[in-house]
Amino acid sequence: MSAVAHGINSNPEGDSAGVPWAGRTLTAQPFPGDDGSADPALLEALAGGDLAAITRAWAPTRAMVPIVAVLGEGDDDAELVAAQGDKSADMALVTLVGEDEAKVLPVFTSVAALQNWNPKARPVPVEAARAAQAAVVEECPRIVIDPAGASVELPRPAVWAVAQGRDWVPPATDPELLAGIAALVTAVPEVKAHRCEPDGEAGLIVVLGLPPGLEREQVRATTTRIGELLLTDQMVTERTDSVRLAVRSV
Incomplete structure (x- = not known):
């Protein structure tokens, strides 16, 4: 690095925003006794x-x-x-x-x-x-x-x-995140099942279970729709570094 x-x-007359130092009250050392x-x-x-x-x-x-x-x-x-x-x-x-x-x-x-x-x-x-x-x-x-x-x-x-100011856990074990992802993907009718797997320390792989016999274009349309839902969800973008999709038949 x-x-x-x-x-x-x-x-010397003010801070970086141009606010004068004069008249300010200085606060105490925030870490008293810190060695x-x-x-x-x-x-x-x-x-x-x-x-x-x-x-x-x-x-x-x-x-x-x-x-x-x-x-x-x-x-x-x-x-x-x-x-x-x-x-x-x-x-x-x-x-x-x-x-x-x-x-x-x-x-x-x-x-x-x-x-x-x-x-x-x-x-x-x-x-x-x-x-x-x-x-x-x-x-x-x-x-x-x-x-x-x-x-x-x-x-x-x-x-x-x-x-x-909140606790952090890896995405694959974050109950709020997993519940949010479940709500997103199960709202898509083609998805019959799903699971989330870790992808490194802060990424996720969302495995989608789709019915057999779907045409390639149907699979592509389904994964594109779910990808858009995940990438535009605030919780998903804040709590994961990356999200990848995988598909299996159920």
Whole structure:
């Protein structure tokens, strides 16, 4: 993965939206007593390797997100020039670019884990839900936890679940999702049975049971109709990375 820094506008008289600092009340440190160490329950979940358990353990924790300094006008540090997104910015949020060219937001369990990844990055503590919301805003489909250590990627549906404050389970075991899919596919008269199977960590294969003897065009029309229903359903698009259809005779 390669790193990209996204600029945060620095204005001594106001914030990035132009709202003056004067007259504001500063809130208390949101993590009093935080020594920057990792949450033991999260470390245990990471060691276990179960993605649903990792997401569940990460959601209530404090995460560390990396912020890096970027160049001002006239600076010529080549290392920072390669990373900066906006020369007028002073600090920037770092995202990574995955092998599929999609952006990934790195987060860390501790200050030590972040510094092991990039000693120049400044650790900023945030609630995991806020980090997930930032990933959505920055159009990062995935979050990677401790990329220099455990390096566990949360898929888009898990990121969205944490951002929305709800539990995430793999699509093939999500009762609400499965009920919603059942309502969609059984409304199509040609479908006599169906089942859902896992397709990777966050995808689904919907197996359709169709009556024997259907013409090829009838099968195509049926699968096209169901595909449209699934792809336009909000729950399906939020809770799965992908949906594939398979057909069998019943």
